[in-house]
Amino acid sequence: MFELDMRSRQPIYEQLVDKLKELIISEVLKPDEQLPSVRTLAGQLTINPNTIQKAYRELETQGYIYSVKGKGSFVNPISLVENSDKLVSVIKELKKLLSEAMYLGLKPAELIELIHDLESSIGGGKNDD
Amino acid sequence: MFELDMRSRQPIYEQLVDKLKELIISEVLKPDEQLPSVRTLAGQLTINPNTIQKAYRELETQGYIYSVKGKGSFVNPISLVENSDKLVSVIKELKKLLSEAMYLGLKPAELIELIHDLESSIGGGKNDD
DNA sequence: CTAACTGTACTAATACTCGCAGTACAGTTG
DNA sequence: CAACTGTACTGCGAGTATTAGTACAGTTAG
Numbered sequence: 001m002f003e004l005d006m007r008s009r010q011p012i013y014e015q016l017v018d019k020l021k022e023l024i025i026s027e028v029l030k031p032d033e034q035l036p037s038v039r040t041l042a043g044q045l046t047i048n049p050n051t052i053q054k055a056y057r058e059l060e061t062q063g064y065i066y067s068v069k070g071k072g073s074f075v076n077p078i079s080l081v082e083n084s085d086k087l088v089s090v091i092k093e094l095k096k097l098l099s100e101a102m103y104l105g106l107k108p109a110e111l112i113e114l115i116h117d118l119e120s121s122i123g124g125g126k127n128d129d
Numbered sequence: 130m131f132e133l134d135m136r137s138r139q140p141i142y143e144q145l146v147d148k149l150k151e152l153i154i155s156e157v158l159k160p161d162e163q164l165p166s167v168r169t170l171a172g173q174l175t176i177n178p179n180t181i182q183k184a185y186r187e188l189e190t191q192g193y194i195y196s197v198k199g200k201g202s203f204v205n206p207i208s209l210v211e212n213s214d215k216l217v218s219v220i221k222e223l224k225k226l227l228s229e230a231m232y233l234g235l236k237p238a239e240l241i242e243l244i245h246d247l248e249s250s251i252g253g254g255k256n257d258d
Numbered sequence: 259c260t261a262a263c264t265g266t267a268c269t270a271a272t273a274c275t276c277g278c279a280g281t282a283c284a285g286t287t288g
Numbered sequence: 289c290a291a292c293t294g295t296a297c298t299g300c301g302a303g304t305a306t307t308a309g310t311a312c313a314g315t316t317a318g
Binding site for chain 2 (some may be wrong): 021025086087090091093094095096097098099100101102103104105106108111112114115118
């Protein structure tokens, strides 16, 4: 399913969170789609189920998935707009990073390009409220 | 000079790096201005000089300041445009964060606002190459 | 040169994180 | 009940992070 870098300084569970997040955001994993069970994925990746569970728990905390005891873990379809707290903190980070990037010489025009780039790759199959 | 949260999970030296970075980016600290010595600042904040030094070293590595043995640490005036490597990594982070923010419901229009906001607060006293 | 300042290097203790392992419990489904 | 699912808890071992303490090195003023 993915590749992990065991030698990386970035923890395994964190790599998992990142990759799964990407898959969810890009809608490779569809809403309500079931994720592999902690034991299955652990077997495939030959790592400890506990590590998977840690990643799943993190994703659930962040609102990307939901887990049901006895059934499995699934991609969260509602999510998102509800977690305005999260949006706020993400925007805070964003502002910090943006000011840094612009300080380093990123031109507004280049930034706009970046945004359009993302718009097309994400908004491609989304709802327009 | 600043306030530190000793109870935070974020290391002290990292808090220092963040705050100093902000001061430099916003030009509260002017180019070539001398920073407080590691011992002075450590005394003021009642923390270990080594912690300050670690923050300063990090800032130097990232190109925000330069230090001269026996003289002191100073805000780096050239900096920036030279570190294109850094710009690249910042942009990478930026893309990740942007896609997350947009997934969470951030509208492009709101993003543009953010940018204009930063433009005026940063570009206010800068060179237009 | 000396004294008092500056940054820097090294070591050490402590605390935390990460990943693994094992065990046990709880809900679902057939 | 059996076999699957997620979840909780303990402990262990290795590594890393954080801070502190101490000592060294360059600069400057007298």
